[in-house]
Amino acid sequence: MKIGINLLLWTDKPAVAHKPLLDQIKKWGFDGVEFPVLAMEPADARALGRYCEDLEMHRSCLVALSAAEADPSNPDPRLRQAALVQLKSCIEKTRDLGGDILVGPFHQGLGRFTGSGPTKDEWRWSAEIIRKAGEYAASMHVDLAIEPLNRFEMFLTNTMESAGRFVKEVDLSNVGILADTHHSNIEEDRPHESWSREFKQIRHVHISENNRGVPGRGHACTQSIFQALRRGGYNKWLTIEAFGLKVPSLIQPLHLWRSMFLREEEVAVQGLEHIRDSWDGARG
Numbered sequence: 001m002k003i004g005i006n007l008l009l010w011t012d013k014p015a016v017a018h019k020p021l022l023d024q025i026k027k028w029g030f031d032g033v034e035f036p037v038l039a040m041e042p043a044d045a046r047a048l049g050r051y052c053e054d055l056e057m058h059r060s061c062l063v064a065l066s067a068a069e070a071d072p073s074n075p076d077p078r079l080r081q082a083a084l085v086q087l088k089s090c091i092e093k094t095r096d097l098g099g100d101i102l103v104g105p106f107h108q109g110l111g112r113f114t115g116s117g118p119t120k121d122e123w124r125w126s127a128e129i130i131r132k133a134g135e136y137a138a139s140m141h142v143d144l145a146i147e148p149l150n151r152f153e154m155f156l157t158n159t160m161e162s163a164g165r166f167v168k169e170v171d172l173s174n175v176g177i178l179a180d181t182h183h184s185n186i187e188e189d190r191p192h193e194s195w196s197r198e199f200k201q202i203r204h205v206h207i208s209e210n211n212r213g214v215p216g217r218g219h220a221c222t223q224s225i226f227q228a229l230r231r232g233g234y235n236k237w238l239t240i241e242a243f244g245l246k247v248p249s250l251i252q253p254l255h256l257w258r259s260m261f262l263r264e265e266e267v268a269v270q271g272l273e274h275i276r277d278s279w280d281g282a283r284g
Helices: 016-028 042-055 077-097 120-138 160-170 181-187 191-197 223-232 264-281
Strands: 002-006 032-036 058-062 101-104 143-146 175-180 202-207 237-240
Touching (some): 016 264, 032 237, 143 202, 160 175, 181 191, 181 202, 202 223
Parallel strands (some): 175 202
């Protein structure tokens, strides 16, 4: 099992200039980092991949698509094709970083709502694009994990059950689910039970508080979640995902009107301690 932290706490465009940040994350005791790769330059991905290798830091990658530019579920075939192009680029950068998995809510472009749930066509269009992306990712030894988001951010999949059905329709061995404590806290009656039911599909986990702040201070990152993962034999990523006011592009879409912590270091250090303590406590 690897404990990581998402760089979106600090930046939405990792670059060579962030090497000191990677040094600090290593000193805090993390096993690896999660790179938001959509806006990354390929040269930075290659350089930071080599740097992380020297640091003995593992890498995962994340992407979310803007529905105005790219959307696998959109009726417009041009936006569906644009989504595939962007996903292929992100898969290549994941490979260049030396990452083992690309995760995120990339099966629907964010910011688009229709006033109802997904149609059969929207579901089918998205599954077709993700299947093509998954086949491309497999050729580069990269896994994909789609993330069900809460109803205020997405309409295609909101629950672990719906994400499980979507993954089964894609039907590729390298495509699974990213399970996120924040979204499950909103959408699931009993998150640990829904995670247990879809456990075989879980490829990646985000530890994210109900208010997106320090893991362990709220009520989303519960002991029962860690117990469900340990009972199932989970041995992949536990990655902190938290957001503050340091990245302007995230403030409006994530409704970040106030900061939930004083310093990013609080999130990293206290969140890491919470994950370790909770994981150890789930052993029995």
